[in-house]
Amino acid sequence: MSNLEAALTYAHDHKKDFLNDLLSILRIPSISTLPEHNADIVASAQWIASQLEELSFDEVEIMPTSRHPVVYGSWTKAGTQAPTILVYGHYDVQPVDPLDQWGTDPFDPRIREDNVFARGASDMKGQVVAHLKAMEAILKSGNLPVNIKYMIEGEEEIGSPSLEAFLKNHGDLFECDFCLNADSGILGAEIPSMSYALRGLAYFEIRLQGPSTDMHSGIFGGAVVNPGNILCSLIAGMKDQDYKVTLPGFYDHVRPLTQDEHKELAQLPQPEDWWLKQSGANALDGEKGFTSTERATARPTLDVNGLYCGFIGEGSKTVLPAKAMAKISMRLVPDQTPGMVKQSLETYLAENVPPGISWEIKGLSSCMPGFIDRDSDAVKAASRALESVWGKSPLFKREGGSVPVVGLIRELLGVNSLLLGFGLPDDNLHAPNEKMYLPNFYRGIETYIRFMYEIAG
Amino acid sequence: MSNLEAALTYAHDHKKDFLNDLLSILRIPSISTLPEHNADIVASAQWIASQLEELSFDEVEIMPTSRHPVVYGSWTKAGTQAPTILVYGHYDVQPVDPLDQWGTDPFDPRIREDNVFARGASDMKGQVVAHLKAMEAILKSGNLPVNIKYMIEGEEEIGSPSLEAFLKNHGDLFECDFCLNADSGILGAEIPSMSYALRGLAYFEIRLQGPSTDMHSGIFGGAVVNPGNILCSLIAGMKDQDYKVTLPGFYDHVRPLTQDEHKELAQLPQPEDWWLKQSGANALDGEKGFTSTERATARPTLDVNGLYCGFIGEGSKTVLPAKAMAKISMRLVPDQTPGMVKQSLETYLAENVPPGISWEIKGLSSCMPGFIDRDSDAVKAASRALESVWGKSPLFKREGGSVPVVGLIRELLGVNSLLLGFGLPDDNLHAPNEKMYLPNFYRGIETYIRFMYEIAG
Numbered sequence: 001m002s003n004l005e006a007a008l009t010y011a012h013d014h015k016k017d018f019l020n021d022l023l024s025i026l027r028i029p030s031i032s033t034l035p036e037h038n039a040d041i042v043a044s045a046q047w048i049a050s051q052l053e054e055l056s057f058d059e060v061e062i063m064p065t066s067r068h069p070v071v072y073g074s075w076t077k078a079g080t081q082a083p084t085i086l087v088y089g090h091y092d093v094q095p096v097d098p099l100d101q102w103g104t105d106p107f108d109p110r111i112r113e114d115n116v117f118a119r120g121a122s123d124m125k126g127q128v129v130a131h132l133k134a135m136e137a138i139l140k141s142g143n144l145p146v147n148i149k150y151m152i153e154g155e156e157e158i159g160s161p162s163l164e165a166f167l168k169n170h171g172d173l174f175e176c177d178f179c180l181n182a183d184s185g186i187l188g189a190e191i192p193s194m195s196y197a198l199r200g201l202a203y204f205e206i207r208l209q210g211p212s213t214d215m216h217s218g219i220f221g222g223a224v225v226n227p228g229n230i231l232c233s234l235i236a237g238m239k240d241q242d243y244k245v246t247l248p249g250f251y252d253h254v255r256p257l258t259q260d261e262h263k264e265l266a267q268l269p270q271p272e273d274w275w276l277k278q279s280g281a282n283a284l285d286g287e288k289g290f291t292s293t294e295r296a297t298a299r300p301t302l303d304v305n306g307l308y309c310g311f312i313g314e315g316s317k318t319v320l321p322a323k324a325m326a327k328i329s330m331r332l333v334p335d336q337t338p339g340m341v342k343q344s345l346e347t348y349l350a351e352n353v354p355p356g357i358s359w360e361i362k363g364l365s366s367c368m369p370g371f372i373d374r375d376s377d378a379v380k381a382a383s384r385a386l387e388s389v390w391g392k393s394p395l396f397k398r399e400g401g402s403v404p405v406v407g408l409i410r411e412l413l414g415v416n417s418l419l420l421g422f423g424l425p426d427d428n429l430h431a432p433n434e435k436m437y438l439p440n441f442y443r444g445i446e447t448y449i450r451f452m453y454e455i456a457g
Numbered sequence: 458m459s460n461l462e463a464a465l466t467y468a469h470d471h472k473k474d475f476l477n478d479l480l481s482i483l484r485i486p487s488i489s490t491l492p493e494h495n496a497d498i499v500a501s502a503q504w505i506a507s508q509l510e511e512l513s514f515d516e517v518e519i520m521p522t523s524r525h526p527v528v529y530g531s532w533t534k535a536g537t538q539a540p541t542i543l544v545y546g547h548y549d550v551q552p553v554d555p556l557d558q559w560g561t562d563p564f565d566p567r568i569r570e571d572n573v574f575a576r577g578a579s580d581m582k583g584q585v586v587a588h589l590k591a592m593e594a595i596l597k598s599g600n601l602p603v604n605i606k607y608m609i610e611g612e613e614e615i616g617s618p619s620l621e622a623f624l625k626n627h628g629d630l631f632e633c634d635f636c637l638n639a640d641s642g643i644l645g646a647e648i649p650s651m652s653y654a655l656r657g658l659a660y661f662e663i664r665l666q667g668p669s670t671d672m673h674s675g676i677f678g679g680a681v682v683n684p685g686n687i688l689c690s691l692i693a694g695m696k697d698q699d700y701k702v703t704l705p706g707f708y709d710h711v712r713p714l715t716q717d718e719h720k721e722l723a724q725l726p727q728p729e730d731w732w733l734k735q736s737g738a739n740a741l742d743g744e745k746g747f748t749s750t751e752r753a754t755a756r757p758t759l760d761v762n763g764l765y766c767g768f769i770g771e772g773s774k775t776v777l778p779a780k781a782m783a784k785i786s787m788r789l790v791p792d793q794t795p796g797m798v799k800q801s802l803e804t805y806l807a808e809n810v811p812p813g814i815s816w817e818i819k820g821l822s823s824c825m826p827g828f829i830d831r832d833s834d835a836v837k838a839a840s841r842a843l844e845s846v847w848g849k850s851p852l853f854k855r856e857g858g859s860v861p862v863v864g865l866i867r868e869l870l871g872v873n874s875l876l877l878g879f880g881l882p883d884d885n886l887h888a889p890n891e892k893m894y895l896p897n898f899y900r901g902i903e904t905y906i907r908f909m910y911e912i913a914g
Contacts, residue, residue: 217762221758225743228764235689283813306766316762317784321761331675
């Protein structure tokens with residue numbers, strides 16, 4: 001029996017134990033945003049650390065941060081020639097409100113029709129336990145062909161505020177060839193899929209000032225440049241009629257979609273009808289020459305997130321406002337960076353703000369886009385593993401949103417992230433009645449097992 | 458001695474009595490917005506009615522409205538061949554807060570250095586009494602060559618809410634050839650001037666809707682048309698780079714400035730420096746081809762008064778907003794009407810709102826522009842009267858703001874208004890230490906006397 005076969009057999013024989021372990025950690029209410037659950041946060045971290053110790057990891061440590069600890073684990077017996085994979089996950093969960101909409105207690109996990117219902121089942125204790133159990137199956141039955149490190153944090157649901165400082169202090173511990181980010185999902189229970197790209201973010205506040213104070217629009221209107229009108233002109237000028245962004249150099253570093261990517265994205269179960277229905281708008285439109293799926297995942301954007309100027313109460317006030325403010329954000333794609341588009345925006349404003357108006361911009365948040373090459377060993381290995389388990393090739397998709405930790409790991413550890421997890425679109429993440437579909441919990445374990453052998457070659 | 462000379466002599470001989478009568482009405486705290494002053498409102502109306510009765514007016518009546526009464530008076534012994542002038546004024550005053558910033562009690566009028574300090578001294582009991590005393594001087598000394606009607610209301614400082622219904626019910630009582638609106642002023646104590654035009658107003662709220670609810674700008678950004686961006690594009694498209702309004706037909710009914718008007722407006726004591734200093738902006742700009750004074754008084758505008766969309770709190774929220782709202786208003790000049798520009802706006806929106814966005818507009822307030830021909834008998838008569846009293850020709854100016862009662866009288870009585878009053882820019886209207894400059898109270902009386910004989914020809 002090969003190592004792989006031995007591990008799969010072990011996993012098959014221990015399904016019940018694996019499930020019991022999953023239920024065990026799901027009972028810990030590790031809500032990161034509520035201080036009264038700090039002991040549960042620690043208990044959850046300890047639960048994971050004890051699993052790693054049980055697997056005879058070389059190093060296991062619950063490492064403090066300024067708030068909730070990170071569980072670190074390292075198993076490097078595969079040697080320096082073998083690849084080293086960093087597994088990223090989080091053990092904290094969202095709050096449970098509104099509690100009265102839950103069918104059962106969110107921290108008393110119950111199984112109904114192949115699903116286990118509990119807060120954190122899919123996001124993401126289910127994924128973390130699936131990976132731990134894959135490790136157990138391999139290490140208890142034979143030999144692990146790669147080096148593994150774990151970084152399981154406790155602050156993801158509150159925006160990972162401590163992670164950047166933590167990685168700056170301890171980056172050397174997490175040296176690796178790539179990151180396997182298990183905080184992910186597939187398109188449907190029977191639709192294996194993988195995300196190979198995430199959009200980044202650059203979010204700005206623009207403030208304009210015209211007259212020194214609000215003025216009477218009758219007495220001064222016409223003679224004084226109105227910052228509200230100018231704000232509109234500036235934002236309007238940021239896109240052309242084809243919904244292309246006009247900021248200088250904005251597209252210079254955008255990696256174009258290949259013909260293969262166009263074809264693959266067209267195969268995703270998200271036709272134009274799907275987007276139209278999701279939005280509830282009377283029609284769709286966007287950057288000319290691209291489908292809605294491409295516009296929302298593979299192309300950069302420039303969206304108004306907020307506008308404020310003058311009088312916005314009921315009725316009328318004839319004010320010529322002194323100030324106007326906009327929040328605008330851009331979703332970025334490889335190889336754009338927040339710094340590049342900030343430069344584009346500043347150049348545009350410097351060239352286009354007219355006399356009579358002064359301006360300033362403030363960066364409010366930013367995140368690098370994420371990308372892992374479709375032809376990389378990691379993607380190919382994951383693809384083969386998914387195909388073996390589901391019996392069909394996975395679909396390749398891109399995420400329109402941003403996952404800050406992927407950008408952070410790229411920036412501070414210098415490696416790309418493979419997004420490989422098994423949540424489903426209807427898992428009720430961050431909502432009442434969160435669940436994990438158990439057949440995919442087991443298929444996830446098998447996929448992770450196969451992936452380790454596929455990546456080792 | 459001519460009738461004019463007799464009236465001027467009477468006025469000269471009764472200066473002390475006239476002043477005492479002014480002080481008498483200034484002691485009545487007729488604050489229209491405060492219900493506890495309702496008895497003072499009535500006392501103030503009675504004071505004016507008794508003056509008219511004393512002058513043997515044909516009809517004098519304190520006419521109720523849904524809130525504060527209108528004092529009506531009519532003297533028509535000049536006969537049907539003589540012109541009939543409607544004198545508009547108001548006897549109500551603004552509140553006095555902040556009281557601690559007054560040098561003396563606002564309702565205990567005190568004279569210091571040629572000024573009488575009291576709430577309502579300039580706005581506008583001083584002007585009303587000046588006109589009443591001109592009538593007294595004429596009627597007590599000889600013959601009034603014109604017919605006179607009075608409409609002195611008690612709600613001007615709260616926006617004249619009852620006046621429209623009142624005029625619709627009683628319009629026939631106020632039939633006249635033109636209105637003399639005494640609620641006005643001159644540019645400086647030694648700078649006689651007259652306003653012959655007022656801008657109108659058309660104020661709208663524009664509401665756009667894109668997706669049916671707020672969406673995640675990462676997941677949907679690019680695929681869904683953003684109503685915030687579109688609102689900016691629509692407003693930007695309402696003006697060109699020369700700050701000309703582009704709404705279809707917007708300028709069709711704008712009466713162009715004559716060469717004489719350009720010259721006259723250039724002589725006003727409002728050079729570019731004055732506008733720059735008033736605004737506090739770093740530069741001025743506006744409709745190409747016009748001075749700031751022309752832009753602010755003689756040309757129509759389109760100003761953003763308010764903008765609201767999405768998230769406007771501290772920090773960032775990656776929302777793709779469902780809705781966006783703007784309040785915009787246009788100042789109108791003769792012969793534009795609110796209805797015309799509403800049509801222009803609707804046509805523009807119907808042609809330019811793109812697929813994916815639905816829209817609606819709501820008219821929030823409107824007012825007709827006011828204009829009285831510079832070559833009309835009334836303007837010429839007033840001009841000669843001012844020149845006789847001050848010894849120099851008056852300057853002709855236009856008002857950038859709107860005076861709703863002028864539009865209302867134009868609409869419901871079908872006549873234009875001559876703005877002829879004697880307030881000064883530093884009279885502290887609506888502020889602590891309101892005052893009237895007494896030399897101009899007397900010059901105002903003389904001007905009104907001369908005007909009656911000038912207009913009679």
